[in-house]
Amino acid sequence: MKELTSVSVPTVRRLPLYMAILKEIEPTTQYVSSTLISDRLNLEQIQVRKDLAGIGVTGQPAVGFNVRELIEAIEQLLGWDNMRDAILVGTGNLGQALLGYDGFARYGLNIIAAFDSNPEIIGMKIHGKPVFDIEVLSSLTERMHIQIGILAVPSKVAQQVADALIEAGIHAIWNFTPVKLNVNNNIIVEQVDLAASLAVLSSKLKAVNK
């Protein structure tokens, strides 16, 4: 169970899918084949096998992969084995929804607080999480060594708030705005681009309709 080169992004994106299946079958199954996983996900068998090889686990010909071993390897690679604290900026619709989503814990993410600039919201709690003034961002992040910032602010201020996050010591930004952020390349940015996703849906629908 060693990792030689870094795992590709497409592979990493599929790992949570594999994980869901593995967790489901774990109680009753000791070995799993790449075929079983690929069938359930409508993927190619060889793609699953290559992904698993990529994360450093080896299977046994004619037998399959050890389920427990796979789970541990993926958990370790994704950091789901120990919790990471994060803060969220922007308590609009989306920000509030993310604060209330209890599924992140399963993925090792713990949002400990939110920040906003609206005086009417500062000091309140949303889904049990305190909302602080964006101005005091760094006091919390630095004291608690927070590395992850979730960006859920309006587009117009996205870049500016991102800069503030980095200034406050954040290393990784989960960007829910449709803005391509301009940051140093030592900062990790992962974007959830709803506009892009909708564009794909929409263009495919358009292509079918005519």
Next chain:
Amino acid sequence: MKELTSVSVPTVRRLPLYMAILKEIEPTTQYVSSTLISDRLNLEQIQVRKDLAGIGVTGQPAVGFNVRELIEAIEQLLGWDNMRDAILVGTGNLGQALLGYDGFARYGLNIIAAFDSNPEIIGMKIHGKPVFDIEVLSSLTERMHIQIGILAVPSKVAQQVADALIEAGIHAIWNFTPVKLNVNNNIIVEQVDLAASLAVLSSKLKAVNK
């Protein structure tokens, strides 16, 4: 302005980014260069140019692309030129947030109603949108010829609700669950996979930290 082959998904995903810039400069600018766009988005100049060529617009050497023409081509390709109606299923945290997000209008999407199975919510309005019983799904979708369904239900029932959506005549599913849906290939599925996105962020952070 003709489209020869279908535009690639990566290209489509970048179009909204281009659009934001085009809309911004439109009032004051008639021609735009691929360099200007690429600089503002930290992309390669040639990638922008190839994308624009891909959607069927031609520029003028030494001059650039006509801004108005670009906007119209992209709007047409993405279907932003005329509104599409959609329904949403699942009024948990995420569902409610999507109902309240007013930015979709800009992308030609209009959520006209929500559906849920919880009797306490059925009959209410969320962000001004009515919530109906999931059981009466088809009566609305068929009457109004709705093509797009937004799936924001718990993972356990995702496949089952997707089947119900298709049964009710939905052609395209915007899937916010982390479940890989199993559908006929005449049905369009576009997934917003937060688990996958978080996995990428998390693995990159893990790689940096050691």
Next chain:
DNA sequence: ATGTTATCGATACTCTTATATCGATAAATA
């Protein structure tokens, strides 16, 4: 008027990702 520069289109190349093939292994079956 002439040269320089920014720009595009077309073609070629590289890199990453996905898929196919084949021999080896061990379980299950005849």
Next chain:
DNA sequence: TATTTATCGATATAAGAGTATCGATAACAT
């Protein structure tokens, strides 16, 4: 015990996406 079958690893091939190069064009500056 022999044969079939499902499975893996390794290597090779194909497909897709990104990037580089070069000649042509027209605006701008000299």
